[in-house]
Amino acid sequence: MRTSVAGESTRSAEQRPRKHLENDILLVGQPNVGKSVLFSHLTGVRTIASNYPGTTVSFAMGRMRGKGSTLIVMDAPGTYSLEPLDEAARVTVDLIDDAKRIINVVDSTHLERHLPMTLELIAQNKPMVVALNMSDEARHKGIGIDVEKLSVELGVPVVAIAARSGEGVKHLIDACLDLRPGHRPSGNESGHPGHHPHIQHPFPAGRSGAAPEHAHLDRDRIWRRVGELVERVQTLEHHHHTFADRLEELSIHPLWGSLFALVVIALSFSLVRLIGEFLITGAVGIVGKPWLELPFGTELLFEKILQPPLIRLSGLLGPGSFPHRLLIGTLVEGRIDFMQSFGILTSGLFIPIGVVLPYLLSFYFVLSLLEDSGYLPRLAVFLDNFMHRIGLHGYAIIPTLLGLGCNVPGIMATRILESRRQRFVTASLISIAVPCAALQAMIIGLVGRRGIGPVLVVYGTLFVVWLLISLVLRFTTREFQPELLVEIPPYRLPTARALATKMWLRISGFVREALPIILTAIVAVNVLYQLNLFTYVARFAEPVVTRVWGMPSEAVVPLLVGILRKDVALGLFAPLELTGKQLIIGSVVLAMFFPCIATFVVLFRELGFKGGLKSIGIMLLAVFLTGGALNLIL
Amino acid sequence: MLWRGRTTNMEKLLTELNPGEQGTVVAVQGGRGIQARLRTLGLAEGQTIRKVSALAWGGPVVVEVNRTQVAIGRGMARKILVRCG
Numbered sequence: 197m198r199t200s201v202a203g204e205s206t207r208s209a210e211q212r213p214r215k216h217l218e219n220d221i222l223l224v225g226q227p228n229v230g231k232s233v234l235f236s237h238l239t240g241v242r243t244i245a246s247n248y249p250g251t252t253v254s255f256a257m258g259r260m261r262g263k264g265s266t267l268i269v270m271d272a273p274g275t276y277s278l279e280p281l282d283e284a285a286r287v288t289v290d291l292i293d294d295a296k297r298i299i300n301v302v303d304s305t306h307l308e309r310h311l312p313m314t315l316e317l318i319a320q321n322k323p324m325v326v327a328l329n330m331s332d333e334a335r336h337k338g339i340g341i342d343v344e345k346l347s348v349e350l351g352v353p354v355v356a357i358a359a360r361s362g363e364g365v366k367h368l369i370d371a372c373l374d375l376r377p378g379h380r381p382s383g384n385e386s387g388h389p390g391h392h393p394h395i396q397h398p399f400p401a402g403r404s405g406a407a408p409e410h411a412h413l414d415r416d417r418i419w420r421r422v423g424e425l426v427e428r429v430q431t432l433e434h435h436h437h438t439f440a441d442r443l444e445e446l447s448i449h450p451l452w453g454s455l456f457a458l459v460v461i462a463l464s465f466s467l468v469r470l471i472g473e474f475l476i477t478g479a480v481g482i483v484g485k486p487w488l489e490l491p492f493g494t495e496l497l498f499e500k501i502l503q504p505p506l507i508r509l510s511g512l513l514g515p516g517s518f519p520h521r522l523l524i525g526t527l528v529e530g531r532i533d534f535m536q537s538f539g540i541l542t543s544g545l546f547i548p549i550g551v552v553l554p555y556l557l558s559f560y561f562v563l564s565l566l567e568d569s570g571y572l573p574r575l576a577v578f579l580d581n582f583m584h585r586i587g588l589h590g591y592a593i594i595p596t597l598l599g600l601g602c603n604v605p606g607i608m609a610t611r612i613l614e615s616r617r618q619r620f621v622t623a624s625l626i627s628i629a630v631p632c633a634a635l636q637a638m639i640i641g642l643v644g645r646r647g648i649g650p651v652l653v654v655y656g657t658l659f660v661v662w663l664l665i666s667l668v669l670r671f672t673t674r675e676f677q678p679e680l681l682v683e684i685p686p687y688r689l690p691t692a693r694a695l696a697t698k699m700w701l702r703i704s705g706f707v708r709e710a711l712p713i714i715l716t717a718i719v720a721v722n723v724l725y726q727l728n729l730f731t732y733v734a735r736f737a738e739p740v741v742t743r744v745w746g747m748p749s750e751a752v753v754p755l756l757v758g759i760l761r762k763d764v765a766l767g768l769f770a771p772l773e774l775t776g777k778q779l780i781i782g783s784v785v786l787a788m789f790f791p792c793i794a795t796f797v798v799l800f801r802e803l804g805f806k807g808g809l810k811s812i813g814i815m816l817l818a819v820f821l822t823g824g825a826l827n828l829i830l
Numbered sequence: 831m832l833w834r835g836r837t838t839n840m841e842k843l844l845t846e847l848n849p850g851e852q853g854t855v856v857a858v859q860g861g862r863g864i865q866a867r868l869r870t871l872g873l874a875e876g877q878t879i880r881k882v883s884a885l886a887w888g889g890p891v892v893v894e895v896n897r898t899q900v901a902i903g904r905g906m907a908r909k910i911l912v913r914c915g
Contacts, residue, residue: 226870276867276870276871277866277870279866305897306872306896306897306898308872308896309870309871309872309896309898312870337897415866415869419869419874444899445882448882448883448892448899449883450883450884450885450886450889451886453883453885573901576901577885577889577890577892577901578885578889580885580889580890580901580903581885581886581887581888581889581890584903590890590901679902679903679904679905679906680890680901680902680903681867681868681871681900681901681903681906682900682901683871683898683899683900684892684898684899684900
């Protein structure tokens with residue numbers, strides 16, 4: 197039985213030390229109002245923007261040039277009011293205190309929902325501009341807003357913009373630069389109602405931070421005032437049902453919506469596989485024999501173009517020498533094998549660029565489509581019931597999906613969840629049972645050589661582990677579960693610009709951050725092999741690795757390398773000549789055993805030291821049992 | 831879980847509304863936290879809402895309020911009293 201007072205639980209969250217962050221312009225607004233898109237327009241800094249509430253969980257900072265001065269612009273996470281209900285919103289409230297000017301981003305199509313916070317912000321007496329975003333969508337829906345009148349009523353400048361296309365952004369910048377820090381344009385810096393004949397004070401008296409009883413009374417007044425405002429400035433035309441409306445109804449219908457969800461999920465996975473395989477092999481097909489094979493793909497690039505010079509280099513260095521081992525690796529039957537040789541120039545390039553990158557491109561393309569269309573919150577609504585049964589919250593599906601790309605942003609995204617328990621469980625599950633795209637690419641590449649069956653066993657096992665851990669935690673950590681309460685955004689056609697920006701950010705992030713670690717891992721492996729250090733570790737780990745999991749003792753090497761990078765680590769299974777069963781157990785154990793270093797750091801940062809340790813404890817127990825169980829069953 | 835002090839037959843809990851049915855919110859039961867949260871999404875006394883759908887097996891209820899769709903967990907939806915007709 198679920199009972200709830202959502203949000204209440206977070207009030208008691210630990211007191212964080214407040215950071216002071218000077219900024220000239222702070223973007224404030226409710227979740228999913230387009231702050232990140234506007235931020236990119238103002239500063240040229242690319243940020244990840246999507247169509248679901250909670251995209252930005254921390255703040256971004258950038259510089260904007262205007263009228264001879266450079267201003268620091270900050271993009272805060274969305275918040276529904278200045279009474280913060282989750283971690284992301286608390287960050288915003290801190291930032292407002294340090295802001296010199298505020299741009300309050302408001303959704304033109306839902307004035308009545310956004311103006312309450314505008315009034316709260318005005319009461320903070322900071323110089324501010326209201327940006328009426330999505331004015332194009334409002335026009336489309338037959339919503340007319342008298343911008344000038346609204347500006348007079350509020351006593352602050354109001355500018356209509358459409359951040360997606362950039363319409364009106366210049367005006368907004370001008371209006372913002374006209375603000376003098378520390379002064380309110382309406383001339384009532386003192387916080388008392390203005391005496392200008394045409395300007396009424398939007399919301400006289402009552403600063404936030406007053407006693408709770410007062411705050412409550414103030415809320416009623418705010419809502420009444422907003423009702424009046426909307427009545428005065430907004431006109432509505434009758435709006436005809438469009439195709440998007442029909443699709444919205446269909447995709448939230450109890451029956452059709454479930455089918456729709458299944459189709460979307462199946463389509464997404466197929467598309468990831470289709471594009472990924474095409475980029476690697478040039479073959480077009482999802483399972484079985486490809487429908488079409490084109491002379492294209494990274495495999496061809498490596499085999500045909502990179503192979504010949506490397507063979508010459510190999511001859512020059514002489515197989516067996518240390519430079520050869522480091523650069524080329526070991527030859528397999530006298531040939532360079534890009535998957536198994538394990539030199540810097542062979543596997544060191546082939547794993548990240550030849551195997552992982554194509555799947556990352558493909559995964560993030562599909563994920564970005566899902567994010568921008570606005571489907572993800574609907575999926576969360578559909579899965580909410582199931583997720584509650586296993587002790588999670590429907591919205592936990594969003595961090596989990598992000599985790600399928602890379603665990604790091606997935607764990608960071610758990611901040612959108614309300615309770616600490618939810619954050620702990622979701623983040624732990626991501627780090628233990630959700631394989632990142634890089635690892636998945638290698639699983640498909642290496643385990644897939646033995647057929648689709650073993651790949652499905654690996655995925656199936658990880659899913660069962662995910663399910664079992666959440667069930668065990670559900671019955672052992674009894675705590676109240678907050679209920680789902682989420683706004684469902686309208687469907688929007690993803691724009692090529694937003695898609696390209698997001699893909700670029702995520703892929704360049706991989707190249708910048710993961711590539712050096714991959715190369716380091718390969719160098720480390722070769723040096724350690726050369727020094728023969730692994731034999732000691734192997735002997736030490738033998739009881740578990742060999743007796744419980746049924747793996748050869750050398751398998752301890754990939755497991756240790758997995759602490760650096762999981763993709764490289766899985767590649768190390770290739771030369772071990774494992775049986776099909778051992779490869780399956782190895783892949784599952786590797787996926788679960790200690791998260792890679794980047795994930796490890798983020799996990800401890802997000803969960804705290806104690807939470808992190810608890811999470812690692814659960815991981816160790818789970819991986820020990822899962823590997824053992826697979827060894828018995830298979 | 832029954833509504834305290836429920837009076838007329840015209841008033842129903844949000845969970846009892848049929849899909850497509852429209853009504854006016856009469857009251858929201860619950861602490862200040864829940865009330866404030868629902869209010870930020872436009873679910874407050876006097877607002878007109880339309881139930882869009884209720885997901886199977888006790889899943890969330892989806893309503894339309896101020897031209898926005900909001901999904902509400904079943905337990906929370908049971909705390910919202912609506913007058914229809």
